[in-house]
Amino acid sequence: MRIKDILFLAYTTLIRYPLRTIMLLIATSIGVMAVILLTAVGEGARDYITGEFRSLGTNLLIVSPGRNETSGGGVLDLGGLSPRPLTIEDAQSLTQIDDIRRIAPVVMGEASAQYDGLERAAPIIGTTPEFSGIRQWEMESGSFLPGVTMRYSPPVCAIGKEVKSELFGDEVAVGEWMRIGDRRCRVSGVIAEEGRTVGLDVQKIVVIPVALGTALFNRDSLYRIIVDVRDTSRMDQTKQSILSIIKRRHQNKEDITVIKQDTVLQSFDNIFNVLTMALGSIASVSLFVAGILIMNVMLVAVSQRQAEIGLLKAIGAKNKQINNLFVVEAIMLSGSGAILGLILGHTITQILKIAFPTFNFLPPMWASYVSLLVALISGIIFGLLPARRAARLDPVEALSGNK
Amino acid sequence: MIRLEKLSREFQVGNQVVHALDEVDLQINENEYVSIMGVSGSGKSTLLNILGLLDTPTSGDYILSGINTSKMDDDEMAGIRSTKIGFVFQSFHLIPRLTAFENIEMPMILSGINPKERMKKVNVALERVGLTDRSDHRPEQLSGGQRQRVAIARSIVMEPDVLLADEPTGNLDTTSGKEVVKLIEELNLAGLTLIVVTHDREMGERSNRLIELRDGKIINDQSQK
Numbered sequence: 001m002r003i004k005d006i007l008f009l010a011y012t013t014l015i016r017y018p019l020r021t022i023m024l025l026i027a028t029s030i031g032v033m034a035v036i037l038l039t040a041v042g043e044g045a046r047d048y049i050t051g052e053f054r055s056l057g058t059n060l061l062i063v064s065p066g067r068n069e070t071s072g073g074g075v076l077d078l079g080g081l082s083p084r085p086l087t088i089e090d091a092q093s094l095t096q097i098d099d100i101r102r103i104a105p106v107v108m109g110e111a112s113a114q115y116d117g118l119e120r121a122a123p124i125i126g127t128t129p130e131f132s133g134i135r136q137w138e139m140e141s142g143s144f145l146p147g148v149t150m151r152y153s154p155p156v157c158a159i160g161k162e163v164k165s166e167l168f169g170d171e172v173a174v175g176e177w178m179r180i181g182d183r184r185c186r187v188s189g190v191i192a193e194e195g196r197t198v199g200l201d202v203q204k205i206v207v208i209p210v211a212l213g214t215a216l217f218n219r220d221s222l223y224r225i226i227v228d229v230r231d232t233s234r235m236d237q238t239k240q241s242i243l244s245i246i247k248r249r250h251q252n253k254e255d256i257t258v259i260k261q262d263t264v265l266q267s268f269d270n271i272f273n274v275l276t277m278a279l280g281s282i283a284s285v286s287l288f289v290a291g292i293l294i295m296n297v298m299l300v301a302v303s304q305r306q307a308e309i310g311l312l313k314a315i316g317a318k319n320k321q322i323n324n325l326f327v328v329e330a331i332m333l334s335g336s337g338a339i340l341g342l343i344l345g346h347t348i349t350q351i352l353k354i355a356f357p358t359f360n361f362l363p364p365m366w367a368s369y370v371s372l373l374v375a376l377i378s379g380i381i382f383g384l385l386p387a388r389r390a391a392r393l394d395p396v397e398a399l400s401g402n403k
Numbered sequence: 404m405i406r407l408e409k410l411s412r413e414f415q416v417g418n419q420v421v422h423a424l425d426e427v428d429l430q431i432n433e434n435e436y437v438s439i440m441g442v443s444g445s446g447k448s449t450l451l452n453i454l455g456l457l458d459t460p461t462s463g464d465y466i467l468s469g470i471n472t473s474k475m476d477d478d479e480m481a482g483i484r485s486t487k488i489g490f491v492f493q494s495f496h497l498i499p500r501l502t503a504f505e506n507i508e509m510p511m512i513l514s515g516i517n518p519k520e521r522m523k524k525v526n527v528a529l530e531r532v533g534l535t536d537r538s539d540h541r542p543e544q545l546s547g548g549q550r551q552r553v554a555i556a557r558s559i560v561m562e563p564d565v566l567l568a569d570e571p572t573g574n575l576d577t578t579s580g581k582e583v584v585k586l587i588e589e590l591n592l593a594g595l596t597l598i599v600v601t602h603d604r605e606m607g608e609r610s611n612r613l614i615e616l617r618d619g620k621i622i623n624d625q626s627q628k
Binding site for chain 2: 001002005009012013015016307308310311312313314315316317318319320321395396399
């Protein structure tokens, strides 16, 4: 029997029983559509999150004191319990590395910010002007820590928008003297940024020179050193240089951790990949439900078409041929349902993209392939049982059965 | 060409064994026109099913064209049905969603004949039964007589040796019944072995040989002129 003829015969059944065909198409296409839509949301979320991270720069290395690696002695490693501080001098020593474009030492703490009798507790970041360059911050007014270096700290500060509006209201803040903890400094600028940095809401922070920060918090260690590498291909070499320079300064002890922004990004990426796949497989369950539906309908079809099966046998159909006819019919049902689902799924994601332009709906390619495959496989699996039943019908009984 | 030797077919009905055919011996030669008659339950349908290789005997042998069919598997029997045997049923058994043309084409589709040759043979068969202008009608658009003629065209399209007809006029009015009988008798004259099961005595008496069954045994086997 020719494949074209098998396809044609299966096709005639789909046309002949339109209601049945439409119901099954809907069932399968909903399954496929669910896979496409859910994975599009998962993939979109991944893209959104990693995009946020990527905007921070993929060519950043973050140096922090202490060794965070799980290898070695863990908590029992006494040497790791009290790491040597990571000092401003350590940060300065890194400037000798040619591959480094910018270095921003960071110290963090909390202090009260006061102006004209108003007071609020604010998270404080002590750093240098490079920090704003690395973070690509825009200023709403004024400038970010002018004249500040690692060593030299003129009494200036930059404040977030919320700090500005709470302490200064509608007045001009730039140029005013305010009090931070027990220090006084002049407001040099207001940061326009509204996002988050190192876990803090930028609108709520006060940024001061790094040396002022260590003095203010009476702390000799930096919280982080953020390193901006010129060339992403030199990340690993730069990391090694940093480790060896700091090691030499720390009596040959490797007591710092250097991570790539990229590694953080990578782990988020992985998490979201798993999430997308989980969403996809949950949606695939509905495909199997559709498969079971196809099986039921095909079983009904076998008993409805007993006379036809008997006739086919009488005119010379082999059991295998009857089997193939029914399996192909099931595959055609699930396959066309899947294609319909793909079309619907992709159309709806396009519509969602227009409706929610900020969130990027990205149905991944594999979701289309996998859902099509799962639909076809469930068509085959759930088509087999009815087909076998049809093939095994006794021709005499089938012929005399319902017409 | 057909020889049955001590052929029996038993059915288990509840605790009882029913002998639908009881050690039947029968010889039918090429190009004969045989009618098989008998009341319901006489075993005539079982006999036809066995002759058509739709059913297998419990014991005894069925030799068709010199081949003993007793040891054949499903596929071998399907092969014989496809090439050597044509069936005509009381209720036509056309596939409702296919056109007359496609219904006639079906046996050739199943045996994998190429479309070009199929087209040629279907057209010949359609012409033979006088339905060339109805080729793209579906069964529901055809009268009973026309449906049976489509079924006959289907049964001869593979050029079988034997045509088995089970009450071919049972669902037809007198006029179209006569047309159908005339058609199959013409086929017999053209060389086809024709075996008709009927309980219509008038039709039975048209054949050259009348076999009567009762309780699974042949009680009468006579030649008619």
